[in-house]
Amino acid sequence: MEGKTHIVGGLAAGVGYSVLVGTGDTTPFLVGCMVGSLIPDIDHPQGKLGRVLPFLSKPISSIFGHRTVTHSLLFLVIVGVAFQFLNLSQALEIGIMIGLVSHIVLDSVTKDGVKLFYPFDFNFRIPPGISTGGFIEKGVLIGLCFLVAYYGYGMFL
Numbered sequence: 001m002e003g004k005t006h007i008v009g010g011l012a013a014g015v016g017y018s019v020l021v022g023t024g025d026t027t028p029f030l031v032g033c034m035v036g037s038l039i040p041d042i043d044h045p046q047g048k049l050g051r052v053l054p055f056l057s058k059p060i061s062s063i064f065g066h067r068t069v070t071h072s073l074l075f076l077v078i079v080g081v082a083f084q085f086l087n088l089s090q091a092l093e094i095g096i097m098i099g100l101v102s103h104i105v106l107d108s109v110t111k112d113g114v115k116l117f118y119p120f121d122f123n124f125r126i127p128p129g130i131s132t133g134g135f136i137e138k139g140v141l142i143g144l145c146f147l148v149a150y151y152g153y154g155m156f157l
């Protein structure tokens, strides 16, 4: 999936979480959703985050490849442990985690899938397997925009 789809996907997941569970502080929560939705593609030097942080994305890409460790359950655990040493607000941490999970789920519905169980070399895919940047992804993006607009407008009222 492309960066813009991941950002909107992270927001949609965050809005869904907010509707079902509620959030504390809305702004850091939604910022966390957006940032978290981009973090896994730090392994892609041409991605939105990879272009901003090439000193991180290039070595990660050459060592691990794309959609491996940063798209895995192991990475969620690593980030969760890192949160124990960082002094972030709980709303921001939950938002980042939701963004990370949304990214992994969205990449899982592409033809390439993700190495969800990294370091095991099993490619996890959720059918139907759509093409990144293709026509169906554009439809997914539009649908996610409507979900964010419909359920999310109330978060700021």
Ligand SMILES: [Zn+2]
Pocket (backbone or CB within 6 Å): 001, 040, 041, 067, 071, 103, 107
């Ligand atoms: Zn990705």
